Amino acid sequence: MSRLQVVSGKGGTGKTTVAAALALALATEGKRTLLVEVEGRQGIAQLFETEALPYEERKIAVAPGGGEVFALAIDPELALLDYLQMFYKLGGAGRALKKLGAIDFATTVAPGLRDVLLTGKACEAVRRKTKQNKYTYDYVVMDAPPTGRITRFLNVNDEVAGLAKIGPIHNQAQAVMRVLKSPETAVHLVTLLEEMPVQETSDGIAELQAANLPVGRVIVNMVRPAILDETELALAQGGASRTAIAKSLSSAGLGGARKGGNAERLVTPLLDQAAEYAERHDLEHGQRAVLAESGLPLHELPLLAEGMDLAGLYRLATELRKQGI
Amino acid sequence: MTPPLSLDPAHTRILDVDPLIDDPKTRIVVCCGSGGVGKTTTAAALGLRAAERGRKVVVLTIDPARRLAQSMGIDSLDNTPRRVKGIETVEGADGGELHAMMLDMKRTFDEIVEAHADGQRAEAILGNPFYQSLSAGFAGTQEYMAMEKLGQLRARDEWDLIVVDTPPSRSALDFLDAPKRLGSFLDGKLIRILMAPAKVGGRAGMKFLNVGMSMMTGALGKLLGGQLLRDVQTFVAAMDTMFGGFRTRADATYKLLQAPGTAFLVVAAPERDALREAAYFVERLAAEDMPLAGLVLNRVHGSGAAQLSAERALAAAENLDERGIVDQEAGNVELRTPEEAALTDDTTTTATTPQATATAATTTPAAPPAPAATDQLTAALLRLHAERMQLLAREQRTRDRFAALHPEVAVTEVGALPGDVHDLAGLRTIGDRLAAGSNPAGAV
CATH class of the missing domain: 1.10.286 (GTP Cyclohydrolase I; Chain A, domain 1)
Known part of the structure; x- marks a missing residue:
């Protein structure tokens, strides 16, 4: 199992839910996982029914068998200051940059810098080790941007490495790409059994593969129960x-x-x-066949009749465990 | 017929889309909402309906699903409005036209550069590596370019109605935030710092500032690598004369969105997350003085048998199941005569609804399939119905919550279709449902 699990999917398919369930599932048997949110929506906090997450790693759930799930909502602005600190000890200059609007620029307008920071932070958590030289987290699960943007998001470091041909940013970008393009990473796509999300999933798989990014599994979410045989x-x-x-x-x-x-x-x-x-049954049948063509492992998660809540999340995690994740 | 003011969420105001799209004073309709709620389909369906009712419409889509784009004949991504063929004008509403275009972000950015810089300068900008990745669309550029294109279309004044679909952002609010962000960046001190090395003069009064600036560019240079900083600086220098224009246009488009001829439609599905986003957006539009026409609630389910509750349907299904088991245990499914079956039925019915007994008893029993198979099917139909009723109840709860928070927002509900839309006929159906407003129950 790859240590960095990236979860993407078309908007509305429930990728945050699946990412959270996956983090829970991977945390069973005493493992420790980090669930990372990159889009600043506080979706994780809502799912786990806690207050908004700050920019720090914080334990949010305990998994069966003593495992732990930590969560981190990455704030691009703070991540940039972190990053500057890491390379340059730029404390004061960092604050000055902030006043000048450079941070705003870097995190919202400058091409890809925001994405560099987000992927960089996740990769840092993947590589981080404890004093005993063990990995701090057994797995890092990222609730990533939607399918339409995922390839560009993950590949941004390649582009940055091309733009900044030398210097620490160049080196950092290349280090991140080494993690993302290795078997240490798996990108999963969440979909529904509907035409548009399935089409987008197929396109996404093709794009990811063309960019040499490792595609993991396809997870079909909100599958309705079969009522008529x-x-x-x-x-x-x-x-x-x-x-x-x-x-x-x-x-x-x-x-x-x-x-x-x-x-x-x-x-x-x-x-x-x-x-x-x-x-609908016929349509779903057809869409399953399309997904099967990808040759990737398929998983299905049931639609929870009473809507999503914390109990439902644990149910989905159990379901993922049952299906061998 | 104005519904009485009441705290009862059932009396939600109804959004009537036909008067909105028919009104010649409505010039722009913006469809916004979170991802996956059917924004693009709603925009296309509204555009088609308006055109068929006699207006000259252009639909600006940002990132349509391929088949939806093809349904309107815009499979080529060339950033130009194309006439859509096959519209069926409503009687007495001649002159309607539908045009559709798909936004090409990079092309739009290039056009701005070409239009506002002289040949040599434009070439320098277009060839700059920093510009190339900026314009290819990272966070924020798409939203900005959508606004820019909207401004351009409006300025051409060739259409009397523009329907815009907003980008599939992580949050619906990005659409409103991005232009301001870009604007504040362009106005910012950072630009001047980046340009400093090119402009350092010997003016004494500037000396202190220049020390600060070169320290900053030094830090940036170390961080970005000297060559990237040079790319950025050349880019900024070349763009310098255009920045004012960007700012002015971003402001103008922003004002256009606040103008009385603009109507925002917030699109959502009756799900918790989508409606929460919709509520944020409604609050935000109010804060920005942007005119909200109402909420389009997509994919709402109805049932033709709503009088039968989930609980009763499930109880009845169980009842049928139990009898199936009894029959099998007795091992006489085949042997059981219709008369006997009717007899058993009578006893069951008597226990629950006495009124039904009389009718049931006098009904002639049906021919094959065997009663057991029919009962099994009936039980399945009842369970299917129970699932539908539970879904309805869930949707109703989420809608009620929204209505309680925002009773001022007019709502139209669009019944769910079992499949996806990929032709004009499908869009027309959606349009009819949009206009039917608050009665999805009749819809499938």
């Missing part, structure tokens, strides 16, 4: 007699089966819902 689908799509269904409904206590009766009036809407289910 194939026989029932076939019956609902024409095999079954409407009168028989009305009668069956009536016998279950839902009113009259005669035309206009309460049970009879349920037949059409119920069959309509079944037809919709069938249409």
